[in-house]
Amino acid sequence: MKPLPSHLTGGHFLLTETDPSLVFTPEDLSTEERQIMDSAEKFMDKEVFTRLEALEHQEPGLAVKLFKQIGELGLHALEVPEEYGGLGLGKIASTGVAQQLSRLGGFGVTCGAHTGIGSMPTTYFGTAAQKQKYLPRLATGELMAAYCLSETGSGSDALGMKTKATLSADGKHYLLNGTKMWITNAGWADVFTVFAKVDGEHVTAFLVERTFPGVSFGKEEHKLGIKTSSTRRVILENAEVPVENVIGGVGKGAYIAFNILNFGRYSLGAGAVGGSADMLRTATKYAMERHQFGRPLASFGLIQQKLGDMAARIFAVDSAAYRTAANIDAVMATGETMDLTNPPFPRGMEEMAVECSIIKVTCSEALYYVTDEALQIHGGYGFTEEFTPARASRDARINRIFEGTNEINRLFITSTLLRRAQKGRFPIPTAPEKFVPAATDAEPLQKVESVLRGAKQLSLLLTGIAVKKFGDKFAEQQEVVAAISDMVMEIYLDESALLRTRKALSKGRSAGTMTDLTLALMNDSVSRLEQRAATVLAACTDGEELQRSLELSRRLLTWTPLNLIEVRRRIAARLCDVGNYPALVGG
Numbered sequence: 156m157k158p159l160p161s162h163l164t165g166g167h168f169l170l171t172e173t174d175p176s177l178v179f180t181p182e183d184l185s186t187e188e189r190q191i192m193d194s195a196e197k198f199m200d201k202e203v204f205t206r207l208e209a210l211e212h213q214e215p216g217l218a219v220k221l222f223k224q225i226g227e228l229g230l231h232a233l234e235v236p237e238e239y240g241g242l243g244l245g246k247i248a249s250t251g252v253a254q255q256l257s258r259l260g261g262f263g264v265t266c267g268a269h270t271g272i273g274s275m276p277t278t279y280f281g282t283a284a285q286k287q288k289y290l291p292r293l294a295t296g297e298l299m300a301a302y303c304l305s306e307t308g309s310g311s312d313a314l315g316m317k318t319k320a321t322l323s324a325d326g327k328h329y330l331l332n333g334t335k336m337w338i339t340n341a342g343w344a345d346v347f348t349v350f351a352k353v354d355g356e357h358v359t360a361f362l363v364e365r366t367f368p369g370v371s372f373g374k375e376e377h378k379l380g381i382k383t384s385s386t387r388r389v390i391l392e393n394a395e396v397p398v399e400n401v402i403g404g405v406g407k408g409a410y411i412a413f414n415i416l417n418f419g420r421y422s423l424g425a426g427a428v429g430g431s432a433d434m435l436r437t438a439t440k441y442a443m444e445r446h447q448f449g450r451p452l453a454s455f456g457l458i459q460q461k462l463g464d465m466a467a468r469i470f471a472v473d474s475a476a477y478r479t480a481a482n483i484d485a486v487m488a489t490g491e492t493m494d495l496t497n498p499p500f501p502r503g504m505e506e507m508a509v510e511c512s513i514i515k516v517t518c519s520e521a522l523y524y525v526t527d528e529a530l531q532i533h534g535g536y537g538f539t540e541e542f543t544p545a546r547a548s549r550d551a552r553i554n555r556i557f558e559g560t561n562e563i564n565r566l567f568i569t570s571t572l573l574r575r576a577q578k579g580r581f582p583i584p585t586a587p588e589k590f591v592p593a594a595t596d597a598e599p600l601q602k603v604e605s606v607l608r609g610a611k612q613l614s615l616l617l618t619g620i621a622v623k624k625f626g627d628k629f630a631e632q633q634e635v636v637a638a639i640s641d642m643v644m645e646i647y648l649d650e651s652a653l654l655r656t657r658k659a660l661s662k663g664r665s666a667g668t669m670t671d672l673t674l675a676l677m678n679d680s681v682s683r684l685e686q687r688a689a690t691v692l693a694a695c696t697d698g699e700e701l702q703r704s705l706e707l708s709r710r711l712l713t714w715t716p717l718n719l720i721e722v723r724r725r726i727a728a729r730l731c732d733v734g735n736y737p738a739l740v741g742g
């Protein structure tokens with residue numbers, strides 16, 4: 156594989172400092188990208204939210220009708236190559252749309268599963284004939300797609316699947332037998348990417364049409380949330396799938412399943428940012444309108460604290476999502492491939508796997524946190540269906556579970572970095588480099604830069620210490636692995652916020668609120684980083700060595716606490732002035 160520039164190499168944000176000019180931020184969106192996003196926003200406000208009640212009760216045909224209308228607007232075609240009737244755009248364009256569609260969780264899931272995990276196996280791994288047959292109709296929404304990996308007995312352990320594929324006697328068909336569980340869009344989809352083991356052994360992906368003999372469906376699952384979406388079992392009883400419908404070759408299903416999930420995780424996370432921003436807008440409006448003790452809720456310090464923290468989390472995940480989107484697009488644009496399937500698949504799907512998991516975990520957790528705080532700000536009304544946070548809380552919950560649970564993604568982040576280190580793709584230092592903390596009178600953003608430099612060094616040193624201690628049993632120390640992943644995620648988010656702020660300042664924008672948001676994030680991050688580092692060190696060392704290591708950790712994380720009360724109050728006051736998150740940062 157050819158070396159890529161550091162900022163386009165997965166995980167390399169831990170090894171180097173990134174020049175802000177190399178980072179894409181929402182402020183860099185083109186007029187065309189904004190127009191695409193605006194059309195999704197208008198559609199949601201005019202066509203979807205006005206029919207919320209009917210959608211939540213799955214009025215027959217309604218979700219599919221709206222899904223097709225989205226197709227008429229071209230919004231399912233964004234990432235489909237132009238030669239197959241798509242717009243050939245990338246993640247930057249699709250991020251804004253995902254953020255808008257995911258404002259209604261269930262509808263976002265329907266569209267996201269179609270354009271993402273449903274269609275992408277064909278887009279990236281399909282033969283020319285498969286692409287020709289399916290992609291133009293998937294791009295318009297004439298066909299709806301689904302992705303069938305999970306089974307009753309295998310969710311996280313996806314490769315433990317029992318579904319089997321056997322070649323028919325005449326060699327023309329595979330006969331699939333098994334049941335796929337919790338399949339999004341199963342009630343309505345026309346085309347399913349189904350994973351099954353050929354001869355009970357070789358995991359393989361198949362394009363299965365709804366009308367193929369032997370395909371049937373369970374009843375709608377009675378879910379906690381995302382009630383607008385369809386989730387059913389897909390039952391395969393000697394389902395006849397033509398041999399030409401194998402995707403990527405027999406035995407290549409695991410590569411396909413997991414690399415598609417990289418993109419699925421990115422899109423899920425990016426979409427969740429839109430839901431979070433919506434909840435912050437709803438909470439801000441309510442906090443200004445509702446009076447208690449003769450004053451608006453928004454005038455109370457504890458409500459301002461919530462609004463300030465919610466905004467800071469959204470700023471972080473939004474910045475990280477667009478940074479990742481642009482990096483994926485840039486690696487895809489190199490045209491480099493991984494020769495593991497036939498046809499080979501783009502390196503851009505794999506390179507940013509760690510960042511995709513970071514986006515999935517942090518954005519889904521931010522959404523859950525922001526939605527819960529919005530509900531809290533609504534008090535008793537928040538607990539009723541009259542107001543949005545009740546439905547939004549139920550909808551938000553699933554994001555921590557599907558596309559790899561957040562536990563599985565936490566394990567994946569550190570273990571992927573380690574695997575890359577073992578292959579020589581990612582150096583892990585064994586001794587601390589020279590480190591000089593920022594001077595006490597340095598300007599605030601320089602202090603953020605300094606503590607992030609230290610945190611990066613610390614996370615890599617801790618990985619080295621833990622691997623030395625546990626050797627090939629490292630993966631079994633899940634709490635240690637997850638603590639390191641938590642640090643890696645904190646660093647990526649804080650740095651993305653910092654780089655966005657730096658870039659805005661370098662372009663002469665007044666970035667006072669961005670600076671406040673970055674400082675609020677970093678201030679809280681430092682204590683979480685310290686705590687995670689202590690967890691790892693106490694698991695790996697003891698006695699004097701532990702004391703020495705803790706001292707080093709404190710030095711690398713040198714930070715003087717800020718008066719965060721003032722910072723959050725400023726953020727909340729501005730939020731109340733402008734009313735919503737994009738406007739808070741000038742969007």
Ligand SMILES: Cc1cc2nc3c(=O)[nH]c(=O)nc-3n(C[C@H](O)[C@H](O)[C@H](O)COP(=O)(O)OP(=O)(O)OC[C@H]3O[C@@H](n4cnc5c(N)ncnc54)[C@H](O)[C@@H]3O)c2cc1C
Pocket residue numbers: 268301302303304305308309310311312336337338339340378386553556557558559560561562563633
């Ligand atoms: C509404 C909905 C829609 C879905 N849509 C789809 C779809 O379209 N296509 C599809 O293929 N699947 C879909 N799924 C399935 C989803 O991806 C799985 O539910 C998910 O991967 C978790 O698998 P599981 O439910 O079997 O949980 P399990 O794997 O049994 O996990 C249960 C708990 O144990 C934890 N755990 C599991 N293994 C480990 C481990 N090694 N170490 C530590 N902790 C562990 C998990 O994090 C989780 O907290 C959907 C599910 C839902 C609910």
